[in-house]
Amino acid sequence: MTKLFVVGTGPGAADLVAPRARAAVEASTDLVAYGLYLELLGDVCDGKTHHDLPLGEEINRARLALDLAASGKTTALVSSGDIGIYAMATLVFELLDRQLQGQEDQPEWLDVEVEVIPGISAMQAGASRVGALLGHDFCTISLSDLLTPWQTIEKRIHSAGSGDFVVSFYNPVSKKRDWQLNSARDILLQYRPAETPVLLGRQLTREDESIRIIRLDQLDAKDVDMFTLVSVGNSESRRIVNGSREWVYTPRGYRKKL
Template sequence: MKKLFLIGMGPGDEQLVTPKAKQAISISTDLVAYGLYLDLLGNQVNEKTLHDLPLGEEIGRARLALDLASKDKTVALISSGDIGIYAMATLVFELLDLQLQGKENHPEWLNVEIEVIPGISAMQAGSSYVGAMLGHDFCTISLSNLLTPWETIQKRIEKAGEADFVISFYNPVSKKRDWQLNTARDILLKSRPASTPVILGRQLTREDQSVKFITLGELDAKDVDMFTLVSVGNSESKHIKNGDKDWVYTPRGYSKKL
């Protein structure tokens, strides 16, 4: 069976892996992923052939998955969150596109049946934990300029700020890259108040999860690492308290009807 599942396993909690993803994993012979994701799947990986490629080997991971599937394996290529959001699905289709253009020499890849199975993204997990931060129009922006020029990223931040989107920043910092987040903060402060709610969600839904409630004016890259999702509210997002519980929500305009 020349079958390749592209699976989003969700943010980390095994209970948030969808039934469809679990079924695809159960019938796969080979699982290809970053090792941490395989660990998070627990017993679901038992009796499977595991192919653990480290961070930075994304191209190798995609090639390996296509190669295995083209050899009559049933393969699951697994990413955290949704595999179609800043993840491996786009790389697989880019490789197939190159093959169709004659820029790759793997015609066997084109005989592989591919099924994409979505997962719950980190921004959804973060929003649900704090209430309903994504209750109105929102966007996501990756701050990694490894593959995208900073000038392009900066323009997107500026336009998203002007349009008053709730913004979830992926890849906010890394060991070699720590200045982009503060620059993004300064850009957004031109279009929304310093009191705008911000959540820092680290290792969302996992055992060592932490969520902090701060404001845009307080946002600082030193408080963030590569495992943190940074979500910035729009000019109408509200941080409310009920006893010892904090909530953040973004209204859609129902107040006019209440």
């Protein structure tokens, strides 16, 4: 049997890594991951062969993980957050799909036993740090237009607005992606109030975590980088201040019943 673990290690803090994720890394001889993710895991990675590839090489990283596992090495493909959410897991299955369709020539991949282990995603870490921002219906939208046309993303932001979903933007900005977040803000402002609370959570649950709560009309791409989660409340989300502590929560429904 050849085995590939596809593992999400949560937002960053060591004590938010699920024991199942840690055990999978421990059971592996080979790890495919960015170096930073493994640093967050600590000693459990010692003595394992570490395979890294430059950013942007996601497809080759998934190929490498399948190749290693197919060669008989128990392998873990690791990312932070939930590896099933905008991350590597889907690429593994896309490659298997291509093999099944005869578009790849790696029949040995099909003998690999794949196990996906979910993790706590950034939106959850962010919501918990400020209260309960995800208390009612929500959606996630990636602002990366590398693989999805901007027209599709734009339509989706309109849908999030008309449906009054709490919206978490993943991949909100990058070096080359600087106007999309402001455009997204302007679309949402057509549907919800200017004072709608917005969470900017940078390096969530890590040592250099920073958290800001702002108004939707204050959201600006220049205050956001690729380590920042942006979550926008719905029209009922409330920002409350208790002494020095500030919270944001989204009520469960649209009619109060307390």
